[in-house]
Structures are given as structure tokens and as C-alpha cells.
Amino acid sequence: MTPFEFVFFLFAIMMSLALTHLIGGWALALRNASEVRWSAALMIWAVVALLLTTGNLSSFWLMRDAPEWNSALVLSNFAFAIVNYVWCVFLTPDADRGARLDLVEFEERERRRYLGAVIVLEIIAIAANIANGLFAAYDNWLFDLALSTVVLVTTVVALLARGKRLRLAMAVIVVTLAAYFVFSATNIGGT
Numbered sequence: 001m002t003p004f005e006f007v008f009f010l011f012a013i014m015m016s017l018a019l020t021h022l023i024g025g026w027a028l029a030l031r032n033a034s035e036v037r038w039s040a041a042l043m044i045w046a047v048v049a050l051l052l053t054t055g056n057l058s059s060f061w062l063m064r065d066a067p068e069w070n071s072a073l074v075l076s077n078f079a080f081a082i083v084n085y086v087w088c089v090f091l092t093p094d095a096d097r098g099a100r101l102d103l104v105e106f107e108e109r110e111r112r113r114y115l116g117a118v119i120v121l122e123i124i125a126i127a128a129n130i131a132n133g134l135f136a137a138y139d140n141w142l143f144d145l146a147l148s149t150v151v152l153v154t155t156v157v158a159l160l161a162r163g164k165r166l167r168l169a170m171a172v173i174v175v176t177l178a179a180y181f182v183f184s185a186t187n188i189g190g191t
Contacts, residue, residue: 014081025092033101055182
């Protein structure tokens with residue numbers, strides 16, 4: 001097993017757990033809910049988590065030619081995966097069987113927590129992108145760094161915004177960036 005395969009295995013486990021929690025948790029909550037009051041902003045942030053987690057897992061594969069994996073590189077990428085998992089947990093509502101699922105109330109109550117997790121995730125992503133570019137022969141690090149910076153700023157605005165429309169607009173901006181990221185990271189366009 002090469003050093004990359006070992007690191008990728010750990011990273012993929014954490015990212016897969018994040019996706020499993022996000023998708024499975026949402027499916028369980030929606031199945032148990034007798035009635036749902038929808039929140040557009042929360043649904044968009046859940047799609048952002050799905051896209052960014054998928055894109056991050058795909059983009060990590062692009063570092064397979066890294067000449068070496070030092071402990072700082074391994075730990076920074078693993079910390080990123082852990083925070084990504086926590087973010088997915090914070091975004092996933094719980095619902096008791098037959099209970100009403102109020103996603104508007106959930107978004108209002110949990111917004112600071114899940115947006116705070118995105119902010120921590122993007123700060124780690126910025127540091128990891130620089131490290132991956134310098135030490136892991138990752139060619140897309142500058143693009144990912146710019147994208148992470150824009151997502152960080154947009155998320156901070158969403159966290160600080162009092163108006164629901166501004167928060168929704170920030171979520172739309174981030175989901176657009178996330179869609180572009182997953183499109184480029186998975187090489188869907190053949191580039």
C-alpha cells in the first residue's frame with residue numbers, strides 16, 4: 001500500500017461517513033415526519049454539503065502523484081474530513097416518528113452551528129490547499145484556494161446576515177460555486 005492509498009483510505013472513510021450521515025439522516029427524518037415545514041435556505045445548504053463533500057472526495061484523488069506524505073499533510077487532510085463530517089451532522093435534522101418536522105425552526109435554531117462548521121471547514125481547506133499545493137503536487141490547489149476563500153467570505157456574510165433574503169442569496173451563491181466545484185473536481189466536463 002502506497003502512502004497515498006493509506007491516506008486516501010482514511011480520507012474516503014470519513015467523507016463517506018459524512019455523506020452517509022447526511023443522506024441517511026435526511027431520509028430518516030423525512031420518512032418519520034408526519035408533516036414538513038420546508039426551509040429553502042436549509043435545503044440549499046444541505047445540497048451544498050452533498051456537493052462539496054462529493055467534490056472534496058473526488059479532488060483528493062487528484063493528489064495521488066504526491067511524492068511524499070508528511071504527518072502535517074496527513075493530519076491536515078484528516079482534520080478537514082472530520083470537520084466535514086461534523087458539518088454534515090449539524091445540517092441533518094432529527095424527527096420522531098409521526099412528529100412535525102419544522103425545517104424553518106431548525107434552520108433558525110441551528111444556522112450558527114452549521115455555518116460555523118462551514119467556516120472552520122473552509123479555514124482548514126485554505127490551509128490544506130496551500131499545503132497540498134506545496135507538498136502534495138496538487139495542481140488544482142490555486143483554484144481550490146480561490147474557491148474556498150470565496151465560499152468562506154460568502155458563508156461569513158450568511159452567518160452575520162439578519163435578513164432571510166440575504167441569507168438565502170448567500171446560500172444560492174455557495175450552491176452555485178459548489179456545483180461548479182464538483183463539476184470540475186470530478187472531471188465531468190472532460191477537462
